[in-house]
Every structure is written in C-alpha cells, then in structure tokens.
Amino acid sequence: xxxxxxxxxxxxxxxxxxxxxxxxxxxxxxxxxxxxxxxxxxxxxxxxxxxxxxxxxxxxxxxxxxxxxxxxxxxxxxxxxxxxxxxxxxxxxxxxxxxxxxxxxxxxxxxxxxxxxxxxxxxxxxxxxxxxxxxxxxxxxxxxxxxxxxxxxxxxxxxxxxxxxxxxxxxxxxxxxxxxxxxxxxxxxxxxxxxxxxxxxxxxxxxxxxxxxxxxxxxxxxxxxxxxxxxxxxxxxxxxxxxxxxxxxxxxxxxxxxxxxxxxxxxxx
Amino acid sequence: xxxxxxxxxxxxxxxxxxxxxxxxxxxxxxxxxxxxxxxxxxxxxxxxxxxxxxxxxxxxxxxxxxxxxxxxxxxxxxxxxxxxxxxxxxxxxxxxxxxxxxxxxxxxxxxxxxxxxxxxxxxxxxxxxxxxxxxxxxxxxxxxxxxxxxxxxxxxxxxxxxxxxxxxxxxxxxxxxxxxxxxxxxxxxxxxxxxxxxxxxxxxxxxxxxxxxxxxxxxxxxxxxxxxxxxxxxxxxxxxxxxxxxxxxxxxxxxxxxxxxxxxxxxxxxxxxxxxxxxxxxxxxxxxxxxxxxxxxxxxxxxxxxxxxxxxxxxxxxxxxxxxxxxxxxxxxxxxxxxxxxxxxx
Numbered sequence: 001x002x003x004x005x006x007x008x009x010x011x012x013x014x015x016x017x018x019x020x021x022x023x024x025x026x027x028x029x030x031x032x033x034x035x036x037x038x039x040x041x042x043x044x045x046x047x048x049x050x051x052x053x054x055x056x057x058x059x060x061x062x063x064x065x066x067x068x069x070x071x072x073x074x075x076x077x078x079x080x081x082x083x084x085x086x087x088x089x090x091x092x093x094x095x096x097x098x099x100x101x102x103x104x105x106x107x108x109x110x111x112x113x114x115x116x117x118x119x120x121x122x123x124x125x126x127x128x129x130x131x132x133x134x135x136x137x138x139x140x141x142x143x144x145x146x147x148x149x150x151x152x153x154x155x156x157x158x159x160x161x162x163x164x165x166x167x168x169x170x171x172x173x174x175x176x177x178x179x180x181x182x183x184x185x186x187x188x189x190x191x192x193x194x195x196x197x198x199x200x201x202x203x204x205x206x207x208x209x210x211x212x213x214x215x216x217x218x219x220x221x222x223x224x225x226x227x228x229x230x231x232x233x234x235x236x237x238x239x240x241x242x243x244x245x246x247x248x249x250x251x252x253x254x255x256x257x258x259x260x261x262x263x264x265x266x267x268x269x
Numbered sequence: 270x271x272x273x274x275x276x277x278x279x280x281x282x283x284x285x286x287x288x289x290x291x292x293x294x295x296x297x298x299x300x301x302x303x304x305x306x307x308x309x310x311x312x313x314x315x316x317x318x319x320x321x322x323x324x325x326x327x328x329x330x331x332x333x334x335x336x337x338x339x340x341x342x343x344x345x346x347x348x349x350x351x352x353x354x355x356x357x358x359x360x361x362x363x364x365x366x367x368x369x370x371x372x373x374x375x376x377x378x379x380x381x382x383x384x385x386x387x388x389x390x391x392x393x394x395x396x397x398x399x400x401x402x403x404x405x406x407x408x409x410x411x412x413x414x415x416x417x418x419x420x421x422x423x424x425x426x427x428x429x430x431x432x433x434x435x436x437x438x439x440x441x442x443x444x445x446x447x448x449x450x451x452x453x454x455x456x457x458x459x460x461x462x463x464x465x466x467x468x469x470x471x472x473x474x475x476x477x478x479x480x481x482x483x484x485x486x487x488x489x490x491x492x493x494x495x496x497x498x499x500x501x502x503x504x505x506x507x508x509x510x511x512x513x514x515x516x517x518x519x520x521x522x523x524x525x526x527x528x529x530x531x532x533x534x535x536x537x538x539x540x541x542x543x544x545x546x547x548x549x550x551x552x553x554x555x556x557x558x559x560x561x562x563x564x565x566x567x568x569x570x571x572x573x574x575x576x577x578x579x580x581x582x583x584x585x586x587x588x589x590x591x592x593x594x595x596x597x598x599x600x601x602x603x604x605x606x607x608x609x610x611x612x613x614x615x
Contacts, residue, residue, distance in 0.1 A: 076514025083508035104514035
C-alpha cells in the first residue's frame with residue numbers, strides 16, 4: 001500500500017523545470033529516504049509532495065486521494081512536513097511551539113482543549129522534551145531544537161511525516177539522536193517517515209526504502225542493499241564508491257570514494 | 270502526571286497570571302493617563318473639579334472644556350493609538366519583520382497624498398463631512414498598499430517579507446515626493462491644514478470624529494483578535510505555516526488589508542502619527558512574549574497609552590501653544606527605531 005504516489009509530477013523552481021514527469025511511490029509504514037546530489041530536486045520533490053510548492057503539472061496522491069481535492073487543513077491532519085532548518089519566533093517556548101501542531105484541528109479563537117493538551121504532553125514525552133517545556137526554543141541546542149520541531153509535527157497527529165534534511169547543522173551524536181527518534185516513531189507507532197538526507201551512510205542505516213534522484217529523475221529505488229551499490233552511486237553522484245556491509249548494523253555503507261573525472265556536470269551547484 | 274509535568278503546569282499557570290497582571294497594569298496606566306490628560310491643558314482644572322464635572326456637577330465652562338474639547342481628543346488619541354498599534358503588530362506578524370510599521374505599507378504616505386489632493390480641490394475650509402476623510406485616506410492608503418503589494422509580489426513565490434519592506438520604503442518615498450510637489454502649490458490656509466495633518470496634530474477634536482472612527486475599529490479589531498492564532502503561525506517560516514494547514518497567501522492578504530484599513534482610518538482622524546505601530550508591538554512583546562492571543566490586547570493598550578501620553582505631553586511642554594502629537598511620538602519613536610536597527614545588525 002502506498003502512502004504517497006506522484007503521477008507525471010512536474011515542478012518548477014524560479015522558472016526552471018527541476019522535476020519533470022516523475023512517478024514515485026512511497027510505501028506506507030516505512031522509512032523512506034531520498035538521496036541525491038545538491039540541486040537535483042530532492043527538496044523540490046519533497047515540497048511538492050507536501051503541497052508547499054505548487055506543481056507545474058501532474059498529480060500527487062495522498063492515500064489515494066488527489067491532494068488538490070483536499071483543503072490544506074485536511075492535508076495537515078494527514079501529513080506533517082518540516083522544512084530544512086526552520087526558525088522559531090524569538091521568545092517562544094517549547095510547549096508553545098509544539099502546541100502549534102494542533103493548528104489544523106483548532107477553530108475560532110483556538111483555546112487548547114484537554115485532548116489537545118494531552119497530545120502535546122505526549123509529543124513532548126515522545127521527544128524527551130518534557131523538562132524543556134517552559135524553556136525558550138532559542139536557548140536550546142541544535143539537536144534539542146530539531147526535536148522540538150519533530151514534536152510539533154507529532155502533535156499534528158499525522159500518519160505521515162516528511163522531513164527535509166532533519167540532521168542539517170547537527171553534529172554526529174545529535175544526527176543519530178534525531179534519526180533514532182524517527183526510527184522509534186516509525187517502529188513503535190508505525191508512522192510513515194519520508195526524509196531527504198545528505199549522508200548516504202545514515203540514509204542506508206535507517207531507511208527501509210531508498211530513492212536515488214538525479215536531475216529530477218529516479219535512478220534507482222528499493223531496499224538500501226539495492227540502492228547503495230557502486231553502480232547507483234556512480235550514476236547518482238559521479239563517484240567511485242567502495243561499499244561494504246557495515247559490521248554493527250549489517251547495512252551497506254560507503255567506506256571510501258573518489259571523484260570520477262571529468263565530472264563537468266551542470267547538476268552540481 | 271509526573272513531577273516534571275506538574276512543575277511545568279505550575280510554571281504555565283504562573284505565566285498566565287503574570288500576563289493577566291501585565292494587561293491589568295497596562296489598563297491601569299491607561300486610566301491614569303486618561304485622568305492626567307483630563308486635568309491637563311491651557312485652562313487649569315483641579316482634579317476635584319474634573320471629577321465633579323465628570324459626574325454631572327460641572328459649570329458650563331467646565332463642561333465645555335472637558336466634554337467638548339478634552340474628552341473627544343483623549344478618546345481619539347486612545348482609539349488611534351489602539352488602531353495603529355494593532356495595525357503595526359499585525360504587519361510585523363505577517364511580514365515577520367520586527368522593523369515593519371504601517372507607514373512602511375505606504376499608509377501614511379498614501380493617506381497624506383489624498384489629504385493634499387482633497388484640500389487642493391475642495392479647500393481647507395469646505396470640509397463637507399468628517400466622514401468622507403476616512404474613506405479618502407483609506408482610498409489613498411489602500412492604493413499605496415496595493416501598489417506595494419503588487420510590486421513585491423513574485424509569481425510562484427508569493428510575497429517575500431524583505432521584498433515587501435524594501436518596496437514599501439521605495440514607494441513611500443515616491444508618494445511623499447509627489448505630495449511635497451503638490452504641497453508647494455497650496456495657498457496659505459490649505460498649507461497650514463496639510464502641515465498640521467502631516468505633523469499628526471490630533472485635529473479631529475470633536476465627537477463627530479470619534480463617531481467616524483469607531484465603526485472601523487469595531488469591525489476591524491475583533492477580526493484581528495480573532496486571527497491571533499493565524500498570526501502566530503504566519504509568524505514562522507512560510508513553509509512551516511503551510512505545512513500546518515494555514516492558507517498563507519489568503520490569510521496574509523486578509524490581515525494586511527485589515528491592518529491597512531485600521532491604520533488608514535486612524536490616521537485619517539489623528540493626522541500622520543508615526544512610530545506607534547512600530548514601538549507599541551515591541552513594548553508589548555517585551556512584556557508578554559510573542560503569542561498573539563495576549564500580545565494583541567496588550568499591544569492595543571500600550572498603543573493607547575503611548576498616543577494619549579504623547580498627546581498630553583504635546584499640550585503641556587510648550588504651553589500655551591502646543592506641538593503636534595505626531596511629532597511627540599516621533600521624538601519617542603525615532604530613537605527607539607534606531608536602537609532596534611542597531612540591535613538587529615548585531
């Protein structure tokens with residue numbers, strides 16, 4: 001069963017057609033990771049799927065429904081999307097930001113009901129932020145801040161969560177912390193996670209399903225073992241990669257790589 | 270509940286109490302400012318006389334001074350302060366720019382141009398109706414705002430906050446230049462009227478002006494307060510707001526229109542008062558934080574205090590003459606703006 005499917009999706013960014021004629025399926029209940037070189041349409045695809053960017057053509061189906069037939073509020077109850085490195089307004093507390101996740105359920109003046117409060121508390125617990133509820137978001141570390149945004153997405157109570165490079169600007173430990181949180185959410189609550197990641201080793205470690213994109217086209221999709229191959233990485237990133245089975249996780253990993261010259265590819269910006 | 274959650278709940282309750290206390294404090298300051306203002310002016314009235322007159326026991330002269338001269342002026346200054354402050358708070362919220370101000374959307378400039386045109390064609394004396402001026406100011410302010418919005422709009426991206434601000438500054442400069450050009454052609458009485466308006470002397474000191482302003486505020490203030498939750502979300506990155514299910518462009522347009530109408534109707538009766546829309550939201554944010562549900566009411570109160578205090582000060586500083594309220598708010602506001610600018614560069 002697919003959570004998201006795109007059909008002939010075309011997306012333009014700044015007038016340039018970044019993605020054209022893309023058919024992509026995202027399996028339900030799995031962690032899907034999109035990889036690809038800079039400027040090759042990963043984020044654009046994610047934004048189009050998350051109805052943040054309006055497609056030039058084609059369609060996006062959310063659980064089988066054409067996303068254009070749903071109101072943006074309805075979509076927000078089914079799908080949460082976190083852009084890359086979002087900024088919180090100055091002075092906002094963790095609890096207040098997480099409470100914004102209830103926005104698509106609120107009407108009128110939107111006083112939080114006891115159900116809303118329970119969900120917010122649960123989201124804080126799931127992201128281990130309860131002790132920071134009254135702290136200002138600005139005063140947290142990068143990893144904690146990323147967890148706050150994830151908690152906000154959780155408070156949206158959606159089965160589907162899209163994240164654009166959730167590990168950007170985080171050090172090694174924080175990266176793992178965020179990805180393990182998403183892993184727990186997926187395994188414990190069978191939420192469908194779709195994310196764009198730069199680090200292909202982290203991608204292979206946490207993904208159930210990987211999609212390699214170059215120039216807005218899918219080069220290869222499937223299990224990490226199928227996508228993390230020297231052949232796919234060569235085509236996708238123009239690198240000569242050495243892939244091994246990582247001893248701790250049993251997942252494929254790239255231990256070393258070289259550039260294949262001449263690159264001369266317009267895709268790298 | 271865990272111990273930590275209980276602690277958090279207690280903290281949040283404390284914060285809510287504190288915010289309510291701050292709002293009550295602002296209201297108290299406003300009442301104080303009202304009392305002081307009632308007792309301030311060219312004719313000295315003792316507080317006891319004022320109080321007696323307020324409760325219906327005043328002499329004819331006292332009644333005239335208080336009810337026909339001072340009271341409408343105080344009410345106008347407070348209402349205009351509220352409207353301008355809420356307008357500024359809304360604009361800062363939707364443009365995500367702490368330096369945004371109704372003046373930046375061309376409101377003062379557009380309204381000013383219309384006032385000059387009106388005076389040019391109909392003269393300063395032939396004021397047909399005080400009720401036409403808000404509409405005229407609104408037309409001018411609205412046209413300027415639409416022009417700025419259209420120029421700042423980019424297909425596919427919508428309206429980027431920074432572009433909005435920069436376009437606003439440019440268009441405003443253009444309109445002001447045009448206004449200055451026209452002002453040169455005015456005769457003396459016309460010029461005096463326009464100069465007084467531009468300096469923001471609260472010239473509409475009678476009850477008809479209060480009546481002209483009130484319907485606008487009664488319509489627009491509830492709308493803005495109702496949208497507090499939307500403003501909270503619009504205050505974040507557009508992509509986050511869209512992800513949460515806000516129709517960003519539509520809400521932004523609606524709120525900007527409300528902000529323009531609020532400021533234009535206020536400016537039409539109070540004259541070009543600047544900086545209140547900038548300073549009041551900042552003060553309020555310092556007092557109660559960025560959540561609009563509490564920020565907006567406190568902002569309205571601080572705005573009312575600012576303008577009424579400025580108007581009172583304007584009446585006493587250089588007695589027996591007076592300086593325009595708009596100049597008083599600028600004396601307070603301009604340095605604060607520079608302070609914010611310096612801080613934002615760090």
